[in-house]
Amino acid sequence: MGPSGSGKTTMINIIGCMDTPSTGSVILDGVDISRENASSLTRIRRDKIGLIFQQFHLISYLTAVENVMVAQYYHSMPDEQEAMEALAKVGLADRARHLPAQLSGGEQQRVCIARALINSPQILLGDEPTGNLDEENEGIVVDIFRRLHDEGVTIIIVTHDPEVGDVAQRKIILEHGRIVDDIDQSATFGQALKLKSHS
Amino acid sequence: MTRLNDRTIARRNISRHPVRSFCLIGAEIVLAAFLFAGSVLVLSLTNGVLSMSDRLGADIMLVPAGYDPHVENILLSGKPSAFYLPDDAMSQLRALSLDVIEKVTPQVFMATLRASCCAYPVQIMGIDYESDFIIRSWLDETLKRPLHDGEIILGYHNNGNAGDEITFFGQTLTIAGRLERTGMGFDSSVFMTRNTIIDLANAADRIKPQKLAANNNLVSVIMIKLKPGTDTVKTARTINKALNPQGIYALFSKKFVGTISSSLVLVSRITKYFLAALWVMAVIVIALLFSLTVSERRKEFGILRTIGATRKKLAFMVLNEALIVSIFGAVAGIILGGVIIPVLSPLVAESLHLPFLLPSWGKILLISAASGIITVLTGLCASGLFALRAGSQDIHENMR
Numbered sequence: 285m286g287p288s289g290s291g292k293t294t295m296i297n298i299i300g301c302m303d304t305p306s307t308g309s310v311i312l313d314g315v316d317i318s319r320e321n322a323s324s325l326t327r328i329r330r331d332k333i334g335l336i337f338q339q340f341h342l343i344s345y346l347t348a349v350e351n352v353m354v355a356q357y358y359h360s361m362p363d364e365q366e367a368m369e370a371l372a373k374v375g376l377a378d379r380a381r382h383l384p385a386q387l388s389g390g391e392q393q394r395v396c397i398a399r400a401l402i403n404s405p406q407i408l409l410g411d412e413p414t415g416n417l418d419e420e421n422e423g424i425v426v427d428i429f430r431r432l433h434d435e436g437v438t439i440i441i442v443t444h445d446p447e448v449g450d451v452a453q454r455k456i457i458l459e460h461g462r463i464v465d466d467i468d469q470s471a472t473f474g475q476a477l478k479l480k481s482h483s
Numbered sequence: 484m485t486r487l488n489d490r491t492i493a494r495r496n497i498s499r500h501p502v503r504s505f506c507l508i509g510a511e512i513v514l515a516a517f518l519f520a521g522s523v524l525v526l527s528l529t530n531g532v533l534s535m536s537d538r539l540g541a542d543i544m545l546v547p548a549g550y551d552p553h554v555e556n557i558l559l560s561g562k563p564s565a566f567y568l569p570d571d572a573m574s575q576l577r578a579l580s581l582d583v584i585e586k587v588t589p590q591v592f593m594a595t596l597r598a599s600c601c602a603y604p605v606q607i608m609g610i611d612y613e614s615d616f617i618i619r620s621w622l623d624e625t626l627k628r629p630l631h632d633g634e635i636i637l638g639y640h641n642n643g644n645a646g647d648e649i650t651f652f653g654q655t656l657t658i659a660g661r662l663e664r665t666g667m668g669f670d671s672s673v674f675m676t677r678n679t680i681i682d683l684a685n686a687a688d689r690i691k692p693q694k695l696a697a698n699n700n701l702v703s704v705i706m707i708k709l710k711p712g713t714d715t716v717k718t719a720r721t722i723n724k725a726l727n728p729q730g731i732y733a734l735f736s737k738k739f740v741g742t743i744s745s746s747l748v749l750v751s752r753i754t755k756y757f758l759a760a761l762w763v764m765a766v767i768v769i770a771l772l773f774s775l776t777v778s779e780r781r782k783e784f785g786i787l788r789t790i791g792a793t794r795k796k797l798a799f800m801v802l803n804e805a806l807i808v809s810i811f812g813a814v815a816g817i818i819l820g821g822v823i824i825p826v827l828s829p830l831v832a833e834s835l836h837l838p839f840l841l842p843s844w845g846k847i848l849l850i851s852a853a854s855g856i857i858t859v860l861t862g863l864c865a866s867g868l869f870a871l872r873a874g875s876q877d878i879h880e881n882m883r
Binding site: 297300302303322323329330335341342343345346347349350354355356357358359362364383399403 | 496500783
């Protein structure tokens with residue numbers, strides 16, 4: 285968490301292998317990704333990371349299910365049934381054949397989550413994933429994150445919404461590119477999640 | 484079942500961005516249509532000229548000195564004209580006693596008028612049925628009987644059907660048949676016996692004085708067929724040396740064709756320059772459209788990169804789109820070219836006064852295939868540079 289310009293998105297970009305740090309090193313699953321070349325970063329991103337964005341970033345000319353399948357295609361092989369199951373998991377089985385423009389913001393974000401999860405990444409990165417959602421859809425998305433966390437997926441979310449920040453196990457506060465606070469919320473983690481998803 | 488690969492992704496992009504795709508396909512259509520139609524046009528003109536000497540049937544033509552442009556008009560476009568050799572041209576030729584001559588036949592020309600007396604203005608060719616070797620073989624094979632006085636044979640382009648009656652200078656004539664297409668002025672001419680044309684000249688004399696009415700022995704040209712292996716140029720020179728002073732000029736068909744060929748070379752060169760300029764323009768337009776497309780799609784490429792697409796994959800995707808668009812454009816362009824050719828060719832042939840003969844279907848297919856391949860390769864080359872640029876920027880920059 286942190287105010288605008290504090291470096292939240294830059295940090296997500298670096299962990300997500302979309303940018304490289306000018307100094308220092310980033311160790312991801314034992315690999316110093318600050319030293320990897322572009323094609324190696326593409327491979328790491330493809331195999332280990334799932335990305336969710338505030339602006340959803342779906343491919344406008346592909347349907348919901350195709351948006352999920354395209355991630356499978358660049359990873360290994362597209363499997364429509366698996367993509368449909370991923371959409372069903374986020375409650376969008378009946379919207380699978382719709383184009384992004386035909387979906388609401390909440391639905392688009394859920395497609396984005398299904399796409400991020402389709403290749404079973406070790407880490408799910410979200411850059412303000414609830415920033416463009418109303419309260420109801422925010423609750424749905426946070427609930428999905430809770431289920432994913434229960435299944436063992438590591439989730440790193442950038443947000444400046446304190447309510448979303450409160451549901452995390454660990455909250456890191458950034459200011460001007462530096463960590464100013466690192467809070468362990470393990471004790472209240474389960475309770476906060478329940479409160480958020482039922483609000 | 485949904486299949487997803489580079490080609491289906493490219494297809495979805497094309498079909499769901501109709502305006503962008505229409506502009507790209509439109510540029511390819513114009514390129515393919517002009518390449519195809521332009522090439523067929525040049526080849527048809529070349530074909531028409533090259534086949535002329537064969538279709539003419541004569542190796543040498545004797546014409547009145549100074550009238551060779553009129554002969555060109557008659558043979559190339561069928562533009563009506565009338566002129567006559569000196570009275571004794573036939574006997575002067577015979578007096579040369581050239582043993583290399585196999586056949587000789589005179590023809591007499593007359594032009595009908597654009598007036599109520601005549602069905603339409605046309606070049607009339609009076610043949611000497613007994614000695615004719617220009618249309619006689621066709622008459623023997625197709626009509627299977629002699630051409631009678633009072634009958635006419637229509638050139639390919641003239642109106643009317645066998646058995647119909649037609650009026651020239653108030654005389655009613657019967658159409659006996661229609662010649663096959665020759666690609667020459669013969670297509671716009673009408674053939675009849677010498678007796679019939681003299682009757683017409685007598686009738687026309689009442690409207691406008693006719694030399695032929697005053698002197699029924701006049702001939703316009705003398706067609707000469709030489710024995711096989713004879714040197715045409717040398718024989719034409721011999722005739723010219725002897726008969727030029729009498730106002731008779733020997734025109735040998737190869738030279739005649741050669742003269743036309745030089746104007747054809749000019750037309751062909753202009754067409755080639757035009758096609759080259761069009762190609763350069765098409766490359767620029769297609770490259771520009773792809774450039775705009777790639778710039779507009781920065782975010783899309785960024786998204787695809789975040790979900791694992793390599794730069795190579797993105798380049799391949801853009802090339803796939805270019806391939807699909809180019810194939811569509813090439814096929815539609817060739818179809819459009821096929822529609823343009825029949826409309827444009829008579830206009831071009833008429834305005835250039837050149838004979839026009841379409842190439843064989845095999846050659847047309849080859850030209851269409853070549854035009855298609857050039858169009859597709861042009862699309863791929865023009866998009867290639869931008870395909871490499873796709874996804875070359877930083878992902879986070881693209882995603883902004």
